[in-house]
Amino acid sequence: MIAANAPDPTLHARVLATLRAALGPDTQLTRLEPLGGGACQEIWRAEARLADGASRALVIRGDPAVALPGSLGRREEFEVINAAVAAGAPTPAARWLTEGLLRPGAWAYTMDLWPGVTLGAKVTRDPSLAGARERAPTQLAEALAAIHTVTPERVTLPLPVPEDPVAAALSALRESMERLPCARPAQAVGLAWLMKHRPPPGGEITLVHGDFRTGNLLFEPEGLTGVLDWEFAHWGSPLEDIGWLCVRDWRFGALDRAVGGLCRRAPFVAAYSARSGRAVSPQELTFWEVYGNLRWAAGAILQGQRVLAGPERDLELLAIPWRAAELEYEALRLIARHAQSPTSAP
Amino acid sequence: MRPPPDNVAVLAAVATFLAKELRVEDPAQAFRVKVAAHLLGGVARGLKVGEALDEQAMGLLAMLLHEDAPEGPLSSDDRARRLHDQQARLSARVLAGEIPPEDETLLQGLRALLASELALSNPRFDLDDQVGEL
Numbered sequence: 131m132i133a134a135n136a137p138d139p140t141l142h143a144r145v146l147a148t149l150r151a152a153l154g155p156d157t158q159l160t161r162l163e164p165l166g167g168g169a170c171q172e173i174w175r176a177e178a179r180l181a182d183g184a185s186r187a188l189v190i191r192g193d194p195a196v197a198l199p200g201s202l203g204r205r206e207e208f209e210v211i212n213a214a215v216a217a218g219a220p221t222p223a224a225r226w227l228t229e230g231l232l233r234p235g236a237w238a239y240t241m242d243l244w245p246g247v248t249l250g251a252k253v254t255r256d257p258s259l260a261g262a263r264e265r266a267p268t269q270l271a272e273a274l275a276a277i278h279t280v281t282p283e284r285v286t287l288p289l290p291v292p293e294d295p296v297a298a299a300l301s302a303l304r305e306s307m308e309r310l311p312c313a314r315p316a317q318a319v320g321l322a323w324l325m326k327h328r329p330p331p332g333g334e335i336t337l338v339h340g341d342f343r344t345g346n347l348l349f350e351p352e353g354l355t356g357v358l359d360w361e362f363a364h365w366g367s368p369l370e371d372i373g374w375l376c377v378r379d380w381r382f383g384a385l386d387r388a389v390g391g392l393c394r395r396a397p398f399v400a401a402y403s404a405r406s407g408r409a410v411s412p413q414e415l416t417f418w419e420v421y422g423n424l425r426w427a428a429g430a431i432l433q434g435q436r437v438l439a440g441p442e443r444d445l446e447l448l449a450i451p452w453r454a455a456e457l458e459y460e461a462l463r464l465i466a467r468h469a470q471s472p473t474s475a476p
Numbered sequence: 477m478r479p480p481p482d483n484v485a486v487l488a489a490v491a492t493f494l495a496k497e498l499r500v501e502d503p504a505q506a507f508r509v510k511v512a513a514h515l516l517g518g519v520a521r522g523l524k525v526g527e528a529l530d531e532q533a534m535g536l537l538a539m540l541l542h543e544d545a546p547e548g549p550l551s552s553d554d555r556a557r558r559l560h561d562q563q564a565r566l567s568a569r570v571l572a573g574e575i576p577p578e579d580e581t582l583l584q585g586l587r588a589l590l591a592s593e594l595a596l597s598n599p600r601f602d603l604d605d606q607v608g609e610l
Contacts, residue, residue: 376608459603467605
């Protein structure tokens with residue numbers, strides 16, 4: 131197995147051949163380097179000079195050596211992204227799906243590198259993005275509403291269609307919890323509460339981005355310009371994306387702005403309801419927020435397990451498991467709050 | 477026995493150096509230095525008060541499980557084993573429906589347990605009930 135960033139003498143030639151096949155025989159590859167933040171992906175940044183002298187900034191995403199549980203391979207992700215693009219979601223199109231581009235047997239695709247900022251601390255606090263945060267309720271709602279127009283009835287995707295999206299979400303959560311190195315009573319309380327308060331079966335099924343949150347959203351001063359990282363996309367309840375965006379860990383210190391540290395819940399939920407035609411009750415919002423906080427609490431501990439068990443020695447991954455208590459605390463806060471006042475929004 | 481500084485003092489000093497004094501140009505490296513300082517700070521706090529917090533956690537879990545606290549002081553391995561076991565049993569009881577998830581004592585006890593864990597891993601975590609409201 132070749133490690134993600136080990137020098138590979140023929141990589142340059144393979145990427146150049148792919149770019150020439152796609153962009154013309156006179157294309158030059160002027161830059162090729164691993165992109166930061168590739169803790170769980172093989173991601174490369176490339177720059178191509180075209181025959182007319184124009185340059186084009188690109189990102190190549192390949193299958194990682196070890197995939198995260200529940201994450202899509204690049205072949206499936208390629209189809210998901212292009213379905214989202216066709217539905218009007220702001221996201222760079224995936225192009226030139228190729229096998230063996232980065233590693234033998236691994237699939238990879240290429241996309242344009244869009245300008246903008248994703249870093250949570252900047253997105254939530256940088257003064258130059260104040261206007262973007264003002265427009266966030268509407269723009270986040272529009273992007274999500276577009277993604278959620280993709281349904282199994284309209285679009286065929288290589289993803290399993292659950293019979294009951296809530297049951298599927300709860301069983302995925304239970305499976306994560308069962309893989310934890312130690313039982314977490316707060317998570318058990320959370321799961322028991324979710325089972326007791328679950329929305330009825332037969333709910334709507336749409337494409338769910340699965341990781342729609344600050345950090346994966348691209349901003350420029352004029353607003354949200356792109357939605358990135360589709361590896362956790364699946365068919366499920368559209369409200370799962372709404373709850374996930376409100377998970378406490380995505381606020382980056384901007385605690386009064388519950389929606390990803392960008393805006394408050396009420397204007398965002400109202401904008402989403404208006405764009406999507408979907409009512410979001412306070413109970414459903416609480417349900418999916420509790421779910422999101424627990425999903426990340428379990429996921430955070432499991433990410434640390436990967437570092438301790440595997441060849442990766444990533445300091446950032448090592449720091450993630452300690453965050454579980456923060457998310458569990460928030461889940462219990464939401465549950466206690468719901469017990470006192472069941473019909474009000476979080 | 478070595479003269480002072482003890483382990484806690486050394487770790488705390490190194491964490492402060494990394495967080496407040498070291499200047500690193502590359503933003504990605506600078507971020508990792510912050511993460512390293514955060515981790516060392518957590519370790520230092522764990523060495524200093526971890527044992528007392530473990531005792532407190534065992535007491536809280538025993539209360540929620542309606543069982544007696546262990547007699548006499550436990551070794552650090554025994555403490556870890558006991559905490560592991562208490563957490564597993566409480567989780568199983570909750571999932572079996574023996575304690576309702578809205579039980580006020582349960583919620584308060586677990587939030588206190590998490591608050592002491594957070595005092596180690598992230599002392600700046602805001603425990604206020606109104607955080608993120610509206």
